[in-house]
Amino acid sequence: LAKTTQPISMDSYEGQEVNITCSHNNIATNDYITWYQQFPSQGPRFIIQGYKTKVTNEVASLFIPADRKSSTLSLPRVSLSDTAVYYCLVRTGGFKTIFGAGTRLFVKA
Amino acid sequence: EPEVTQTPSHQVTQMGQEVILRCVPISNHLYFYWYRQILGQKVEFLVSFYNNEISEKSEIFDDQFSVERPDGSNFTLKIRSTKLEDSAMYFCASSRQGATDTQYFGPGTRLTVL
Numbered sequence: 675l676a677k678t679t680q681p682i683s684m685d686s687y688e689g690q691e692v693n694i695t696c697s698h699n700n701i702a703t704n705d706y707i708t709w710y711q712q713f714p715s716q717g718p719r720f721i722i723q724g725y726k727t728k729v730t731n732e733v734a735s736l737f738i739p740a741d742r743k744s745s746t747l748s749l750p751r752v753s754l755s756d757t758a759v760y761y762c763l764v765r766t767g768g769f770k771t772i773f774g775a776g777t778r779l780f781v782k783a
Numbered sequence: 784e785p786e787v788t789q790t791p792s793h794q795v796t797q798m799g800q801e802v803i804l805r806c807v808p809i810s811n812h813l814y815f816y817w818y819r820q821i822l823g824q825k826v827e828f829l830v831s832f833y834n835n836e837i838s839e840k841s842e843i844f845d846d847q848f849s850v851e852r853p854d855g856s857n858f859t860l861k862i863r864s865t866k867l868e869d870s871a872m873y874f875c876a877s878s879r880q881g882a883t884d885t886q887y888f889g890p891g892t893r894l895t896v897l
Contacts, residue, residue, distance in 0.1 A: 706883040717787075717874045717888030718826060761826070765883050769814065769831035769839040776825075 678762045683778040692749045694777050696762030699743050707738060707745045710761045712776070718761065722747070749779075757781045785809045787889035789875050795895045796865055804860045804892045806875030815858045816876040816886060817850065819843070826874065832858065833881060865896045 679697045686692045698707070706725050710718035722729055724736040724745070735748040749756060759776040788807045796802050808815050817829040830840040832850050847863045858877075862869055872893050876886040 708883075708885070712826070715872065715891070715893070717876070717891050720885050720887065723883070723885060769816070769833075769881055770828050770841065771816075771818075771886065772828065773818075773826035 677772075678764055678774050680760075680762050680774060680777045682775065683780065685780045685782065686752055687782050688753055689751050692752050692756075692779060692781075694747045694749075694760055694762075694779070695744055696747070697744045698762070698764045701742050701764055705742075705764045707736065707742075708763045708765055709734070709736065709747045710763065710773075712759045712761065718773070721760075752779075752781045754781050754783060787875055787877055787887050789873075789889040789892050791892060792890065793893045793895070795897065798867055798896055799864050802862050802865055802894065804862075804873050804875075804894070806858045806860070806877075806889055807856050808858055808875065808877030809879075809887055810856070812877035812879050812887075814838075814878045814881045814884070814886075815850075815852070816878075817860045818874040818876065818888075819871040820874065820891075821868075821871045829860070831881075838881070862894075865894075867896050870894055870896045 708723040709721040711721050712718045722734050722736045726738050729736045737746040759778050761773050761776040790805045815832045818826050820826045828841050830844045831838045849861045851859050872891040874891045875889040878884040878886045
């Protein structure tokens with residue numbers, strides 16, 4: 675299972691764009707990259723998933739370079755309610771999903 | 784939007800007692816999962832379940848744990864003889880397909896073992 679590395683924490687201000695980068699140097703050919711958000715005492719919430727290049731949905735964008743050894747979650751114009759832990763996961767054909775420590779994002783007014 | 788539900792939201796039990804945590808996965812989903820999160824720590828995979836059998840489990844999921852899909856809608860996690868260290872949030876998740884398909888998580892059950 676590919677291991678992921680993310681910054682432990684990040685600070686931002688309301689209205690800014692936030693980019694959280696995750697490295698996954700030993701990602702395998704069949705692995706997908708998935709990002710989840712978690713608020714305190716709540717279950718993780720799916721944000722976005724991608725395999726290569728760029729994926730965008732109504733919440734975020736995911737940028738994956740050609741070598742796929744890293745990925746960047748981009749949150750446009752964050753608000754206070756985006757304060758949460760963000761997890762980068764690399765998932766392959768097995769069912770076991772490994773969560774890392776995640777990145778604690780603090781959005782300030 | 785359909786969602787995974789879990790009951791109870793909080794369970795308090797005495798050490799050595801059996802507890803059953805309940806989950807109702809999203810209705811057209813076929814794969815079910817349990818995770819736990821000890822306070823302040825990472826979310827940890829426990830087990831995945833498909834077609835009425837365990838498809839994968841972690842080293843945490845020892846003989847004191849069992850899972851069951853007793854009917855067409857519920858998915859349960861039983862802890863036979865709870866220990867203090869079982870105190871955690873337990874999350875159920877489901878996905879329509881397995882492997883890389885998106886897993887949708889429930890709100891969790893906070894288990895407190897005294």
